[in-house]
Amino acid sequence: MKIAIGQIDTVLGDVSKNLNKIEHYIDMAVEKGCELVVFPELALSGYNLRDLVYEVAIEQDGNVVRDLANRSAYIDIAVGFAQKENGYYFNSAMYLSGGDVVHIHKKNYLPDYGMFEEARYFSRGLSIDTFKTRMGNTTILICEDAFHVSSHYEAFANQTELLIILSASPFWSDYRSMKWQMWENLSKTYAQLNSSFVLFANRTGFEDGVGFFGRSFVVDPMGNIIKEAVFLKEELLIVELDYRDIERAKLRLPILKNEERLWIKG
Structure with missing residues (x-):
């Protein structure tokens, strides 16, 4: 199974330009024979939206989604976007396949500390769901979701085989560690506990003085990083997955086999 991560920079508030770039990366992934391509959190809009969210949020039945759905006839696509639904706004991710929207995940945990203001502008999602794809049981988390044990419990209980994490994670470091090491440690741990692949798709570039470090990666079910993208540069990261590794x-x-209480009803 060949998959790709589109580690891209985005233009704040310009859905048209971002869509053109995403479609370009989709075409490259198709040419390379990939079956899935994943893009970062809010890839269609840029991250620090604030009041712009009300102008750039898109609806599920709009032209942008239709354009991407048409391309998903050739390759599965996971991409982050600002979603408008029934007058509310969500930090969402959609999974498209076979010309249709298969699943939409709304970010559950909206950070409101430090530089983050998501809870001020977005409504929160209320569930972590697992859905069927040709990649197997698939779960999507968006950035902060991945820092909450409850999210991974849902993935574990649903026997997720492919965990996709979309992120717009800014860069920081101290004398002990770099930001991406935290993401690597977290992803390795849950890959092993869930016996699943983990795809971490992080954006890159600068926006309102904030740098997003990139360093997207793929972890196998044994907790090994198979391949990692570069720091601060755009890249189409292509990885072959061997599902026998699960x-x-x-x-x-064999942790899952001892969780009978998850599988026995009543």
Whole structure:
């Protein structure tokens, strides 16, 4: 199974330009024979939207979604966007396949500390769902979602095989660590506990003086980083996944088989 991560920079508030870039990366992934391409959090709009969210949010039945759905006839697509639904606004991600929107995840945990103001402008989603794709049982988290154990419990309980994390994570460091090391440690841990692949798609570039570090990566079910993208540059990261690794991981660390209470009803 060949997948791609489109680690891109975005233009704040310009959905048309961002869509053109996303479609360009989709075309490249199709040419490389990929079956899935993943883009970062709010890739269609840029991150620091504030009041712009009311101008750039798109609806599920709009032209932008239709354009991407048409391209998903050739490759599965996961992409972050600002969503308008029934007069409310969400930090969302859609998964498209076979010409249709298969699933939309609304970010559950909206950060409101430090530089983050998401809770001021977005409504929060209320569920973490797992859905079927040709990649197997698939779950999408958006950035802050991944820092909450409850999110991973849902993925674990639903026997997720592919965990997709879309992020717009800004860069920081101190004398002990770099920001991406935190993401790597978290993803390695949950890949092993869930016996699943983890795709971390992070944006890059600068926006309102904030730098987004990139360093997107893919982790196998044994907790090994298969491949990682570059720092602060755009890249189409292409990785081959061997789904037999899931079975190997379950044999080596058979945690799921002892969770009978999740599978027995009543």
